[in-house]
Amino acid sequence: MKTPSVQPVGFDRPSVWLRAGWADLWRCPAPGLLHGLASAAFGWLVLALARDNFWLMAGAFSGFLIVAPIVATGLYGVSRALEKGQRLGMRDILGIWRSQDPRLVRFGLLLALAGTGWVMTSAAMITSFTDMPVDRPLDFLRHVVLVEKGWVFEGWLMLGGFLAAPVFASSVIALPLLLDKQVDVLTAVLTSWRAVLASPGPLALWAALLMVITGLGMLTGLLGLIVAVPWLAHASWHAYRDLVA
DSSP: OOOOOBOOOOTTHHHHHHHHHHHHHHHSHHHHHHHHHHHHHHHHHHHHHHTTOHHHHHHHHHHHHHHHHHHTHHHHHHHHHHHTTOOOOHHHHHHHHHTOOHHHHHHHHHHHHHHHHHHHHHHHHHHHHOSSOOOSHHHHIIIIISOSSOSHHHHHHHHHHHHHHHHHHHHTTHHHHHHHSOOOHHHHHHHHHHHHHHSHHHHHHHHHHHHHHHHHHHHTTTTTHHHHHHHHHHHHHHHHHHHBO
């Protein structure tokens, strides 16, 4: 198949994607809200099981954020159907998963490996450069974030951004593209990178909006994820439609 072409977008487009995603969510709310509820329930389970084990908790949440595009695959299908004046039910969405598309499986494994690598690197950095043990979230807050003198927290943030940037560039439109067209994983990843290089500023803004909205969802005791997860999934479909000519 011919390699998909990409087109540059302006700084106004992320807000357009958010509005379109919001409209899609409420035009067909049940699948999205169920995805969001499942995401919040996963978070509550993690908090219950790992509240005294910071790195297990951090690993679970980091892994979820990185593989979230895989979780949202069914919702891309909902937005695609809405474009055609159709509606998908949960049976149709489950059918996307039951198809066992090896391309989606391979890409999901790559994202999971990236998430695991980040957690291990992060843990190694904190434990190597922090004098006090960091076993709970409160320890991380006291001994890393609120330390008056030191560079560990700033370095940790910079390292996270450095490692997250290529993951974002590789996946920002790769999953919707894999769902929409019969391209291989490498083509999808390269197309995603080309889209980022064609519009670096707008897509940096898009990445920041994804992080802020997800973070706000987590700060509400994870309740906000019930709406934030499907909203951002639908919006990501519209980002793909804009970026791939």
